[in-house]
Amino acid sequence: METDQRRDSVEPTDSVHVRTLGVGDTFRWSWEALTDRLELVGFALLVSLLSVVVSFGVSPTAITEMPEFDAWVWPLFLVYVLAIPVVWGVAYTSAEDAVANRKRPIRDHIVAVAKRVPALIAAAIPMWILTTLGLLVLFLPGIYLFHRLVLAYPACVIDGKGPFASLKAGWRASSGNVFKLLGVSLVYAAALGVSNYAVGVVGPLAGGLVSAGLSAVLLPVFGLALGHLYLESSRNR
DSSP states (O other), X not given: OHHHHXXXXXXXXXXXXXXXXXXXXXXXXXXXXXXXXXXXXXXXHHHHHHHHHHHTTEEOOOTTSOOEEOTTHXXXXXXXXXXXXXXXXXXXXXXXXXXXXXXXXXXHHHHHHHTTHHHXXXXXXXXXXXXXXXXXXXXXXXXXXXXXXXXXXXXXXXXXXXXXXXXXXXXXXXXXOHHHHHHHHHHHHHHHHHHHHHHHXXXXXXXXXXXXXXXXXXXXXXXXXXXXXXXXXXXXX
């Protein structure tokens, strides 16, 4: 029903042919799509800054002791945790718009994606259980399972699939694309490493602001990339 309602208001992309791109071309496409949708950066920055605000409510203590948290920290931190998947989801739906050569107000994206957060969480739980078990067994099976299932997230948001249908769709979409997804993950890990290094150099408060600024770009770019990877697999079969 939810998928049908979404398709009533948004032109479906099922009949759109999506170009198959390599890792480098995928990032170039993502960057071009982002520069045409700078509101994604603003939204991601707003969400990322919540983590900076939360840090003001954490009182440092001795290394061996747990830090102290002000009462207002936990509700705001919960908002931050729930807002992060919305940022990713908006990037996925923006990727769908980009391949269909259309643009919608970011508010429409946020509202549509926010409704999918419970389904995203429900899909994430079995995914991370399987990935963790794979990592504990021989490590490589966990890496493989993660990249076979990660496209369940854009499947859940873009096509409005339920949790287990999303996992199935993600598994199907990643068939033959594991090395491409691994390449995207390695670039993302390297970008996070540079970000964390920059944060460590400039100090806690300035570091938080730098981290928020970098996240405002990294999250949409990689979200757009994953969205395109899902679309090029699911739409071209």
